[in-house]
Amino acid sequence: MWCKVLLLLSLLAVINTAPPLQLTTAPGDTVLLSCSLPLPLPSNARHPSLDLDLSLVTASWTRQTGLEVASFGPEKQQQIQGGFFWDPLAFLQGNFSLTVSRVAPAHQGTYVCSISYNASQLVSCNVSLSVLAPPTLQLVSQWVVLDRKSRLECLAGGFFPPPVFFSWTRDGEEIQSPQPVDGELTGPDGLYRAAGNLSFYPTKESENATFGCKVTHKEVNTTLTFKLYISVLPSIRLSAVPSSSRSSALTLACDLDGFYPDDLSVSWVQNGTTLPQTTFSEPGSNRTFRTTRYFKLTPQQREQAGDVQCVAGQPGALEPAQATASLADLDPPGTTTPTSLEMKRDLWRDEKQKSLNVSGIILPPHVVVGKKGRVSLSIEGRRVDRVQTSWFLNDMPIADTSRTVSEKGPLLPHRGQMGYYKLHNQGPLHSTGNRQQLVSSLTFVPQISVHKGAVFKCQVSYIGKDKVVVERVSERFTVLASPEVSEIQLAEATQDSEVITMTVHASHFHPDVITFRWFCEGSELSPVASQASSSPRPDPKGFFTASSQCRLPRTELERGNTKVWVSVHHVALKNPVTRFIRIPCVAEIVSSISTPGGPPTLGCDITGFYPPDLTPLPPSLPPSPPSVPLSMSVCWSTEGVGVFSLLLRGGQPRARLLWTAGGATLLPLTSSETEEMGDDGQRELRSVCALQRGTTGEETRALKTPDARTHRGRAVDGMTAVSDPDIEGIDYIDEKVDGENNNNNMESWEVMKTLVDVRAAPRHAHLGDGLRVCVEITHPALALPVYRTWTEPTEEPSSI
Numbered sequence: 001m002w003c004k005v006l007l008l009l010s011l012l013a014v015i016n017t018a019p020p021l022q023l024t025t026a027p028g029d030t031v032l033l034s035c036s037l038p039l040p041l042p043s044n045a046r047h048p049s050l051d052l053d054l055s056l057v058t059a060s061w062t063r064q065t066g067l068e069v070a071s072f073g074p075e076k077q078q079q080i081q082g083g084f085f086w087d088p089l090a091f092l093q094g095n096f097s098l099t100v101s102r103v104a105p106a107h108q109g110t111y112v113c114s115i116s117y118n119a120s121q122l123v124s125c126n127v128s129l130s131v132l133a134p135p136t137l138q139l140v141s142q143w144v145v146l147d148r149k150s151r152l153e154c155l156a157g158g159f160f161p162p163p164v165f166f167s168w169t170r171d172g173e174e175i176q177s178p179q180p181v182d183g184e185l186t187g188p189d190g191l192y193r194a195a196g197n198l199s200f201y202p203t204k205e206s207e208n209a210t211f212g213c214k215v216t217h218k219e220v221n222t223t224l225t226f227k228l229y230i231s232v233l234p235s236i237r238l239s240a241v242p243s244s245s246r247s248s249a250l251t252l253a254c255d256l257d258g259f260y261p262d263d264l265s266v267s268w269v270q271n272g273t274t275l276p277q278t279t280f281s282e283p284g285s286n287r288t289f290r291t292t293r294y295f296k297l298t299p300q301q302r303e304q305a306g307d308v309q310c311v312a313g314q315p316g317a318l319e320p321a322q323a324t325a326s327l328a329d330l331d332p333p334g335t336t337t338p339t340s341l342e343m344k345r346d347l348w349r350d351e352k353q354k355s356l357n358v359s360g361i362i363l364p365p366h367v368v369v370g371k372k373g374r375v376s377l378s379i380e381g382r383r384v385d386r387v388q389t390s391w392f393l394n395d396m397p398i399a400d401t402s403r404t405v406s407e408k409g410p411l412l413p414h415r416g417q418m419g420y421y422k423l424h425n426q427g428p429l430h431s432t433g434n435r436q437q438l439v440s441s442l443t444f445v446p447q448i449s450v451h452k453g454a455v456f457k458c459q460v461s462y463i464g465k466d467k468v469v470v471e472r473v474s475e476r477f478t479v480l481a482s483p484e485v486s487e488i489q490l491a492e493a494t495q496d497s498e499v500i501t502m503t504v505h506a507s508h509f510h511p512d513v514i515t516f517r518w519f520c521e522g523s524e525l526s527p528v529a530s531q532a533s534s535s536p537r538p539d540p541k542g543f544f545t546a547s548s549q550c551r552l553p554r555t556e557l558e559r560g561n562t563k564v565w566v567s568v569h570h571v572a573l574k575n576p577v578t579r580f581i582r583i584p585c586v587a588e589i590v591s592s593i594s595t596p597g598g599p600p601t602l603g604c605d606i607t608g609f610y611p612p613d614l615t616p617l618p619p620s621l622p623p624s625p626p627s628v629p630l631s632m633s634v635c636w637s638t639e640g641v642g643v644f645s646l647l648l649r650g651g652q653p654r655a656r657l658l659w660t661a662g663g664a665t666l667l668p669l670t671s672s673e674t675e676e677m678g679d680d681g682q683r684e685l686r687s688v689c690a691l692q693r694g695t696t697g698e699e700t701r702a703l704k705t706p707d708a709r710t711h712r713g714r715a716v717d718g719m720t721a722v723s724d725p726d727i728e729g730i731d732y733i734d735e736k737v738d739g740e741n742n743n744n745n746m747e748s749w750e751v752m753k754t755l756v757d758v759r760a761a762p763r764h765a766h767l768g769d770g771l772r773v774c775v776e777i778t779h780p781a782l783a784l785p786v787y788r789t790w791t792e793p794t795e796e797p798s799s800i
Contacts, residue, residue, distance in 0.1 A: 020110065020126035026133060027160065027189065030101045030563075033061070033127045035113035037094030056118040059096045064110040070098055083107075105131045105160045105190030133191060135159035135217055137224040143316030144202040146232050150316055152200075154213035154224065157186065157193040161218075166196025169212040169223070175200075178216060202230055231314040232288060234259035236323035238310055240330040250297040250331055254310035254323070257290040261315070268295045269309040275301075302331065356381040358460055361474035367446050368572065369481040369510065375456050376441035377472055383462075384428045384438040391423060391442050392457040393450070398423070398442065420445040446479045448510055448542030480572035481543060483509035488566060488581050490557075498554050501528075504566050504579055507545040512538070515569040516548035521562065525550050623781040626651025626685065632775065632788050641692050644773055646788060648685040649678065651779060657687045658776040666774055691773065 025031045058073035061084075070080040078088065086098050096115055100107055108131045115123040135156035144150035156164050165178035176198055183194030196213065212225045234256035241251040254266065268275035275295055293310065305327045313320040357380040364373045379387055391398045402422035427438035440458065444451075453476055460470040483506040491501050506514055518525040527548045538544050548566065556562060565580030589604045626648040633645040648655055657673065660666035671689040678684045771792040778785045 020128045022128050022130070024130045024132050025103050027104055027131060027191070029103050030099060031103055031129065033098040033100065033111055033113070033129070035059075035061075035096045035098065035115070035123065035125055035127075037096075037115060037123060054091060057091065058116040058119075059091070060114050061098050062112050062114070064112065069111065072096075100129070103129075103131060105133075107131060108161070131160055132218055133158060133160040134220050135164055135194075135215055135222060137213060137215060137222055139213065139224060139226055141316060142226055143229045143231055143314075144206070145314060145317045146202055146204065146230050148201065148233065149199060149318060150202055151318060152198040152211070152213075154196045154198075154215070155193065156181075156183070156196070156215045156217075158191045159183070159193075159217055160191050162192050162194070164194050165216040166194075167214045167216070168196075168198045169214060170209050172210075172212075174214075178214075202228060204230075206230065229315070230260075231316050232258060232260040233314055233317060233321040234264070234290075234312050236310055236312060236321055238308065238323050238325040238330065242331075246302075247299050249299060250302045252295045252297060252308060252330070254293040254295075255290075256293065256310075256312055258288045259290075259312070259314065260288045262289050263315055264289070264291070265313040266291075266293045267311045267313075268293075269311060270297075270301060271304065271306040302327070356384070356387070356460065356469060358470040358472060361456055361458060361472050363456075363474055363477055366572075367451070367477050367479050369446050369448060369479060371446070372443055373446055374441055374443050375474060376439055377458055379438040379440065379460060380435055382435055384436045386463050387438055388461055388463050389425065389440040390459045390461070391421075391440075392459070394454055394457075402443075419447055419450060448479050448481065448538075451477075451479050452510075452542065479510060481508060481510040482572040483507065483514060483546075483568060483570050483577065485568050485577045485579055488564070488579050490581075499551050500554050500557055501549055501551050502564065502566075502581075503547060503549045504568070505545070505547045506568055506570075508543045509546075509570055509572065510538075510543055511571065512544045513571070514544075514546050516546075517567045517569070518548070518550040518564070519566070520552065520556075520564045525552075622652075623779070624650065624652045625779055625781040626655050626777075628777055628786050628788070630788075632773070632790055634773075634790055639692075641690060642773075643688065643690055644775075644790065645686065645688045646775055648687075648777070650682045651685070651781070652683075653780070654683075654685060655777055655779040658778075659687070659689045659773070660776070661691055661771070661773045663770060663772065666772065669773075687775070 021034065023031055023033070055074045060071040060073075061069040063069060068079075068081075069084055070078075070086060072078050072088075072091070080086065083102065084098055084100055086096065090097070096113065098111070098113070108129055111127045111129060113123065113125050113127070114121065136158050138155045138157065140153040140155060142152075144152070152168075154166065156166070162182045163180045164183065165180050166176075167174055167178040168176040179196065181194040181196060183192040185191070186193050196215070198213075206228050207230050209228070210225055211228060212223045214221060214223045216222075235258055237255045237257075239253045239255070241253060243250055252268070254268075256264070256266070307324055307326050308330070309322055309324045311320050311322040359378040361375055361377050363375055367373045377389075379389075381387070398421050400423045401420060422443040423441075424443070425438060425440050428436035429438070442456065455476050456474040458472050459468045460472075461468050486505040486507075489503045491503070492499070502518075504516065506516075516527060518527055527550050550564075550566070552564070557564075563580060565578055567576040567578045569576045589602055627650050628648055629646065635643045635645075644659070646657070648657075654675065657671060659669035659671045661669050669689045669691065671687050673685060673687045675683060675685050773790045775788050776785050777788070
C-alpha cells in the first residue's frame with residue numbers, strides 16, 4: 001500500500017499552477033468549472049479508476065471572497081451550496097469539476113479549486129467566471145414637435161454588467177457622442193436597465209431622416225433605427241359669445257388652427273384651476289386640422305373674473321401651446337347677445353349633438369388558439385345613449401352566442417353557426433362636460449380555420465336609423481398556437497447499431513415556421529433529418545406538425561454525464577421550449593447474497609440522469625443468425641427475363657448476400673435489398689436480382705413451357721413481366737419445398753416488382769452446360785457461409 005502511495009505522490013509532485021481559466025456565459029446557462037488530478041488513466045478500462053483512497057483526499061471550491069461553495073474530505077461529509085453540483089462518482093477518476101446551473105450575475109467572480117492528498121496539496125487552480133447579457137432596446141416615443149425643443153428617450157434593458165454607452169445617429173452619421181450610463185437594477189435577476197436621451201429641434205427635413213439609438217456594451221454594438229412622427233402645435237385665439245345678461249352663463253370659444261395630428265388634448269384653466277373640456281375637430285389646409293373648443297362659465301365663475309387659458313397638448317410636446325386672456329377684455333360690461341350670435345350658438349349645439357368621435361378597433365397584442373381574445377372601440381359624443389353597434393367577421397354578421405356555446409367547448413365550424421362570441425357595451429359613461437363615452441367590445445375564442453387572415457368590422461349607427469354613421473375595420477391579425485413538444489426519444493439508427501438517433505416532435509402549432517437547434521455539451525449539432533419544411537401541409541384543423549432528428553455515436557452517450565438538448569423556437573413562444581437528456585453514469589455490476597445458500601442479487605448504481613423516467617438505450621445484442629429458407633423463388637417471362645428472390649427472417653446484425661449466375665463459371669449479379677418489420681415483429685430482409693438469358697439457343701428452351709408455346713407468336717419483354725404479372729406468357733416457378741415458406745406466387749411477384757427495375761440492364765447468362773443461380777449468405781453468427789442454388793430443370797425425354 002505504501003508503495004502505491006509513494007508512486008502516486010511521485011506522479012503528482014508538481015502542483016498545477018496554470019494561469020486562471022477565463023469563462024464567459026449568459027444568464028440562465030449551465031457552465032462547467034474544470035478541476036481534475038493530472039494522473040494517467042488506464043486507456044483500456046471501461047470505467048477507469050485511479051485506485052485513489054478517498055479517505056486521504058480533501059477537495060474544495062471557494063470564491064475569491066472566501067465563501068466556500070463545495071467541499072469534500074475525510075473529516076466531514078460532502079457539502080455543496082445550492083445551484084452548484086458535482087459528481088461524487090467522478091472523484092475516483094480524479095475529476096472534481098463543479099457545475100453551475102442557471103447562471104446569474106451573482107455567480108460572476110473567481111473560483112479556486114484546491115485538492116490535497118494525504119495532507120499534501122496537489123492541485124490549486126483558478127477559474128474566472130464572467131456573466132455577459134447584451135441589452136435589448138426600446139424607444140419610448142417617436143413623436144416630436146416641429147421647430148420646438150423635443151426629446152427622444154431610448155431604453156436599454158436586461159443587460160449585465162454595467163455600464164452601457166448611448167449615442168445617437170441621423171442617416172448613419174453620429175449626432176451625439178457615446179455617453180456612459182450605469183443604469184439601475186430591475187429585480188432579483190441581477191440585470192440592469194438604463195435610459196439615454198437626445199434633445200433637439202426637429203425641422204421638416206427630420207420627417208424623412210432615419211434616426212438611430214446606438215448602445216455599446218462590452219464591445220458589442222446594438223442599433224435601433226426609426227423614423228420620426230412630427231406633430232405641429234396649433235395657433236390659438238380666445239373669444240367669448242356675448243350673453244344677454246350678466247347673471248347668465250358665459251360661453252367661451254377657443255379657436256385652434258394648423259395643428260397635426262388630430263390627437264389633440266385641450267384643457268381650460270381659470271385662475272390656475274383646470275376646467276372640463278370638450279372635443280371636436282375638422283380637417284384644415286396643408287394636412288393640418290382646425291377646431292373650436294367651447295366652455296360655458298357658470299354665473300359664479302363669471303363673477304370671479306380673472307384670467308382664462310386655453311391649453312393644447314400634442315404628442316411629443318415638452319410644453320403645450322396656450323393662450324391667455326382676461327375676462328375683463330373678453331366679457332366687458334354692457335355686452336348683449338345679437339340674434340346672429342344666438343343662431344350661431346344654437347347651430348353649434350345641434351352640430352355637437354350629432355357629432356361622434358369613434359376610435360379605431362383595438363386588437364389584442366396576441367391572438368392565441370383556445371384563449372379568449374377581445375377587440376373593442378370607443379365612442380364619444382353627446383348622445384351616445386342612442387348609439388348602436390354591429391360587429392362583423394370579414395363581411396359575416398356576428399351574433400352573441402355566449403349563452404348557447406361554451407367558451408371551453410368545441411368550436412363550431414366557419415359555415416353555419418359560428419363559435420363563441422360575446423358582445424357587450426359599457427356605458428354610456430359620463431366623461432367631460434355633457435359628452436359621454438361608450439365602449440363596445442367583442443370577446444371571442446380564436447380558431448385557425450375561422451380567424452386566420454380575417455378582419456373585424458364595426459358599424460356605428462343611431463337606434464332606429466338605417467344609416468351607418470361610422471365604420472371601422474381592424475388590421476388583419478395572425479392566430480398563434482404554441483407547439484406541443486415531446487421529450488427526446490432514443491432509437492438505433494437504421495442499419496447501424498453503433499449510432500443512436502435522437503428524435504423530437506412538435507405538434508399543434510401555427511404558423512408553420514419552426515426551428516430546431518440541437519446541442520451536445522454546449523456545442524451545436526447539425527440535424528440529420530427535419531420535417532419542418534417552409535410550406536408543410538396543415539391538418540384538417542389548420543395545425544402543423546414537424547419533427548427533427550440528430551445522431552450521436554453510441555459510445556458518446558454510453559460514457560455517462562453527456563448532456564444533450566434541443567431548443568424549439570416559434571413565434572408563439574415567449575421563450576424557446578427546451579427538452580434535454582442527461583445520460584446516466586452506470587457503475588459496475590455488483591452482486592450480494594441476501595440469504596445463505598440463496599441466489600445472488602445483481603445491482604448497479606445509476607446516477608446523474610434526466611429526465612427522471614429512464615429511457616434505456618437499445619442494447620448491443622450478441623449476433624444471432626437469420627432464418628434462411630431452403631430455396632429461392634424464381635419468376636420467368638417469355639422474353640427470358642428471370643427474377644430471383646430470397647427472404648431472410650430475423651438475425652442481428654444484417655446479413656450480407658452475394659448473387660452469382662452462369663454455367664461452369666459463376667459471375668456476380670447486382671441485387672437489391674429491402675428491410676422491413678414483419679407481422680411477427682421480426683426483421684425481414686428481402687434480396688432480389690434480375691437475370692436475362694443469352695441469345696444462343698435459350699429462347700427455344702425458355703419457351704418449352706405449355707403457356708409459352710400457346711403464346712409463341714407474342715413477345716413479352718422484361719419490363720412488362722415485372723410490371724404486369726397477370727400477362728399471358730409468364731411461367732412462375734416456386735422451388736420452395738418447406739411448408740413454412742409455401743407462399744403464394746402472386747404475392748411474391750408483387751413484392752419483387754416493387755424492388756427490381758429490369759431497365760437496369762439485367763445480366764445476360766449463356767447456358768452451355770446449364771444455367772445455375774447461386775446466392776451466398778454470410779453472417780457473424782454463422783461459422784461458414786450458407787448457399788442456396790437454383791439449377792435450370794433438365795427436360796425429360798418425351799415418350800412416343
